[in-house]
């Protein structure tokens with residue numbers, strides 16, 4: 183994560199990484215979705231709160247266990263080599279995938295998702311943002327890979343930039359997208375872009391207005407000690423974990439702190455349990471005095 187990206191993420195509570203996926207990666211993911219179209223489900227209600235539309239949202243889950251070759255491009259994203267430095271920067275080494283990845287599919291007229299987000303009004307131990315000693319630390323984050331373009335005005339992912347640091351209650355009419363719409367930013371992006379945002383940042387989705395289908399693929403990650411969603415990938419590894427690389431397996435480790443494999447920025451090497459450096463090693467008197 184370079185200095186510009188750190189500045190923008192700290193400032194705004196979200197980051198768009200252009201061209202994160204290659205066009206080939208996008209194509210393979212879309213091909214897998216097309217081959218499994220029958221697997222989507224449609225929400226039984228609107229998650230609108232000001233973002234209602236004509237149709238309910240459609241989504242797909244369970245892609246990691248689709249039969250080969252369709253599951254593979256989704257498995258390849260679990261610990262994508264380009265993503266690891268972002269996760270190591272936002273969580274420190276030792277993070278995990280939380281939630282089953284899911285794909286949001288919207289046709290024109292599909293309702294959005296009401297604005298929500300923890301902000302900084304009180305410390306929520308799962309949805310937070312802190313900065314200390316030159317390091318950012320986030321609670322639950324969402325990595326939203328765009329598999330189709332989001333042009334200005336299309337709808338889809340929207341954030342209130344800077345709201346992760348907000349100290350006051352957001353007025354209800356703003357949360358309902360009835361007032362001050364100018365503070366809500368619809369993150370226009372191209373297929374292949376990645377949008378990273380925190381659950382601490384007020385966010386949601388505007389109703390989908392484009393003629394083409396919305397395809398946004400969401401992977402959620404959290405600090406190593408945490409899990410939020412219940413269900414799979416939480417307290418034990420999935421039964422098929424041996425089909426994954428060592429690095430991917432490390433990303434699916436259940437929540438715990440000590441002696442876990444830690445993924446290095448290059449994605450290829452792991453610090454094996456027992457080899458991690460002691461973060462708070464007590465220092466001898468002579469060493470402490472030499473600080474003076």
Ligand SMILES: O=C(O)CCC(=O)C(=O)O
Nearest residue numbers: 295324338339385386387
């Ligand atoms: O992009 C969207 O549709 C909204 C996603 C969302 O609200 C979430 O992941 O918490």
